[in-house]
Every structure is written in structure tokens, then in C-alpha cells.
Amino acid sequence: MNRKHRNKTGRFITLEGADGSGKSTQIALLSDFLATRGIDVHVTREPGGTRLGEALREIILHSADPIDDKVELLLMFAARSQHVTNVIKPRLSNGQWVLSDRFTDATFAYQGGGRRMEVKDIEVLQNLVQGDFRPDKTILLDLPVEQGIRRLTHRGEAVDRIEEQDLAFKQRVREAYVERHRQCGSRIALVDATAPIHEVHEAIKNEIKDLLNSLGYGNGD
Ligand code: TMP
Numbered sequence: 698m699n700r701k702h703r704n705k706t707g708r709f710i711t712l713e714g715a716d717g718s719g720k721s722t723q724i725a726l727l728s729d730f731l732a733t734r735g736i737d738v739h740v741t742r743e744p745g746g747t748r749l750g751e752a753l754r755e756i757i758l759h760s761a762d763p764i765d766d767k768v769e770l771l772l773m774f775a776a777r778s779q780h781v782t783n784v785i786k787p788r789l790s791n792g793q794w795v796l797s798d799r800f801t802d803a804t805f806a807y808q809g810g811g812r813r814m815e816v817k818d819i820e821v822l823q824n825l826v827q828g829d830f831r832p833d834k835t836i837l838l839d840l841p842v843e844q845g846i847r848r849l850t851h852r853g854e855a856v857d858r859i860e861e862q863d864l865a866f867k868q869r870v871r872e873a874y875v876e877r878h879r880q881c882g883s884r885i886a887l888v889d890a891t892a893p894i895h896e897v898h899e900a901i902k903n904e905i906k907d908l909l910n911s912l913g914y915g916n917g918d
Pocket of ligand 1: 716742743744773798799800801803804805807808859860
């Protein structure tokens, strides 16, 4: 890590959005950008991010046995608990910035919106696993459902248990994400993911400018 910034506390940034919204590309670009600012970045993902979490991810996304909605929700939070305790918090304490491809807003969107589970049940688990711990900033990459599906189809990868859900499910996921953006105020920034890659990257940089400035990492340009 850059000596000048060694004693600073890390920041926790999450990227959210539908499958096919360009999260992976944007996380890589953001990580490179932060590194050029002398920031030590750890990129991770959910479900996953630890050995146990990655094993649970495999089960959640590819189990041959049926998994009911409640089990899916509990597995998400089991993976998250391990991730928060063993990776995210220790790294933040060490001054690293953690960029996560998805976090709890995804649970509100997919299990809450998509699977129609009770928001209050998700909140109970959120409280159990995280207490007051939340991302410092969340970037929501928003795009019309049909466009996300087209991008996924072009990629031609095998479809998992969640990606195989129908259009109505995906529409509910999008709506639940937008609702999170409305409810969580400035923490969740909505970025138009239909724009070209470099424009989306600029918009994301713009959203984290204040975070960089407040920590003395320059003007974020
Ligand atoms: P990914 O393909 O973006 O890595 O995400 C894996 C899938 O897991 C994606 O379809 C969204 C889903 N998911 C949930 O349903 N709930 C969650 O809490 C998280 C983190 C992901």
C-alpha cells in the first residue's frame, strides 16, 4: 500500500444489478482506478468470497436437489456471515478497500423481490449477521430486464438456478432494487447501465468522488 495512505480506514463499496448489467467489467475498472490512487483494494463477491462461501455458492446456484426459498435465503446469509467476519471486516480494519460484487441489497432484490419473501424476515437476518454494518457506498447498475437477458444470451454461458427464472421474476428483482435505491437515500447510487462501458465507469467514479475526497485521496478526476 502507498505509505501515505497506510493508516487510513478502508471503505466498503458494493456493486449491484441484474445478471448481465456489466458488474464484473465495472468492478475491474473501478479496482484499477482505485489502485492508481494508491488505494489497496480487495475484490470479492457474494455469494462467495471465502472457501465456505464459494462452496455454498456452488450449492445455491447449481444444486441438483430442490432448494426451497427459505433454505436459499439462509444459505445466502450463512455465506455472508462468514464473508463479513473473516474477510470484509478484517480487511477494512487493515485499511484496505473492499469491493464486493453484490451484498445484502441483492438479497432484498432477489429473495425479497424475486422470490417474494418477507422483507421483515430478511431484516431479521441482516441484523443477526451484520448488526449496523452496511456498505459505505453501493452502485446499482440499472438496465431494462430484456437488455440484461440479451446480454446473458450473447455470452452463451450455462444458466444457473437464479438466472433461469422467468421475466416476471427478473422484473420484480429490478423493481426491488430501485425501491432499495429510493429507501436507502444516498448510500445507493443508481447508474444507467445501458450507456457505453466507459460512460458507466465515469458515472461510478463520480459517485465515489466524495468518498475519495473526504479521505484525502484527491479530487477523484
Ligand atoms: P452473480 O452471478 O452476479 O455472481 O450472482 C449470483 C446469483 O446469486 C445472481 O443470480 C444473484 C443471486 N443472489 C441472490 O439471489 N441473493 C443474494 O443475496 C446474492 C448475493 C446473490
